[in-house]
Amino acid sequence: MSTYDDQSAVTVLGLGPMGRALAGAFLDAGVRTTVWNRTPGRDGDLVARGAVSAATAAEAVAASPLTVVCVVNYDASDAILRQDDVTDALKSRTVVNLTADTPDRARDTSVWAAAHGIAYLDGAIMTPTPSIGTPDAVFILSGPKDLYDRHHPVLASLGGTHTHLGEDIGRAAAYDIALLDIFWTAMAGYAHALAVARAENVTARELAPFAQGIATILPPLFTEFAGDVDDATYSGDLNPITSAASSMSHIVHAAESHGIDAGLMRIVEGLTRRVIAEGHGTDGFVRVTDLLSRHAR
Ligand code: NDP
Numbered sequence: 001m002s003t004y005d006d007q008s009a010v011t012v013l014g015l016g017p018m019g020r021a022l023a024g025a026f027l028d029a030g031v032r033t034t035v036w037n038r039t040p041g042r043d044g045d046l047v048a049r050g051a052v053s054a055a056t057a058a059e060a061v062a063a064s065p066l067t068v069v070c071v072v073n074y075d076a077s078d079a080i081l082r083q084d085d086v087t088d089a090l091k092s093r094t095v096v097n098l099t100a101d102t103p104d105r106a107r108d109t110s111v112w113a114a115a116h117g118i119a120y121l122d123g124a125i126m127t128p129t130p131s132i133g134t135p136d137a138v139f140i141l142s143g144p145k146d147l148y149d150r151h152h153p154v155l156a157s158l159g160g161t162h163t164h165l166g167e168d169i170g171r172a173a174a175y176d177i178a179l180l181d182i183f184w185t186a187m188a189g190y191a192h193a194l195a196v197a198r199a200e201n202v203t204a205r206e207l208a209p210f211a212q213g214i215a216t217i218l219p220p221l222f223t224e225f226a227g228d229v230d231d232a233t234y235s236g237d238l239n240p241i242t243s244a245a246s247s248m249s250h251i252v253h254a255a256e257s258h259g260i261d262a263g264l265m266r267i268v269e270g271l272t273r274r275v276i277a278e279g280h281g282t283d284g285f286v287r288v289t290d291l292l293s294r295h296a297r
Contacts, residue, residue: 103170
């Protein structure tokens with residue numbers, strides 16, 4: 001039996017891996033859940049678990065006061081939400097867009113929503129699909145706080161932690177972009193490291209436990225560097241950027257000696273050498289943030 005009344009019903013638009021995980025968590029929590037996906041036939045398991053399958057996106061959004069969208073990007077969510085019949089059906093209802101894209105796309109969607117009498121929250125999911133519905137899930141949201149508070153009880157049924165980051169609708173996407181910047185840069189470094197290691201006859205499995213050791217060094221550095229950047233202190237007492245540049249040049253030379261593209265590391269080494277050339281060789285590596293920020297608009 002449902003633990004929620006129909007005022008708490010939810011519609012999920014988009015049934016990729018993440019949309020299906022979200023709909024499944026709502027169902028597990030007893031929330032009346034209507035689902036729709038551009039390509040039909042992706043909702044079979046959800047319907048078997050109690051979801052209502054809508055024939056059209058307009059029918060789907062009309063079924064619930066709250067619609068959660070989770071598709072590949074905002075071109076896709078625009079293609080769904082900005083159809084006339086869907087926009088009409090959304091009037092006086094709430095959309096929470098958990099699709100990943102840029103802060104500007106979130107702000108543009110917010111302007112569109114306001115022009116059509118649609119309440120709008122923007123959000124991002126910072127954990128993979130298996131986390132959804134568990135304490136490990138991480139959701140970040142931004143937009144009107146009263147709207148967040150109103151829908152939080154239903155959204156909380158997705159499990160994990162939910163953080164309202166502020167009324168600026170672009171803020172969740174800003175966090176998302178920054179965090180994915182860390183993730184993909186780290187993953188690019190790992191993919192590159194595996195190629196260099198393989199060229200030296202070290203297998204990925206042999207390297208993996210040591211790679212995990214390297215990863216554990218990072219969390220305390222994130223905290224320390226955050227203070228350096230916010231306070232503009234950039235202390236390099238324990239690891240000056242001259243030492244970092246030397247380490248990077250070894251990676252470039254080792255990779256290129258095997259014919260492996262070292263373009264990414266060359267870019268980072270170039271930034272560190274510019275910092276040194278500007279007279280900051282005794283500062284820490286994170287002085288690079290200052291260099292990069294200088295031309296930001
Ligand atoms: P995808 O990013 O591949 O998105 C697939 C969904 O997008 C499907 O429902 C697909 O519909 C829909 N779609 C694509 N193009 C269009 C279009 N032009 N019009 C309408 N619908 C379209 O898979 P996920 O479900 O994994 O991701 C959804 C969002 O969640 C993304 O923004 C992603 O970054 C984010 N996310 C995903 C995580 C994960 O672990 N998967 C983790 C954290 C965030 P169709 O079936 O018809 O092609």
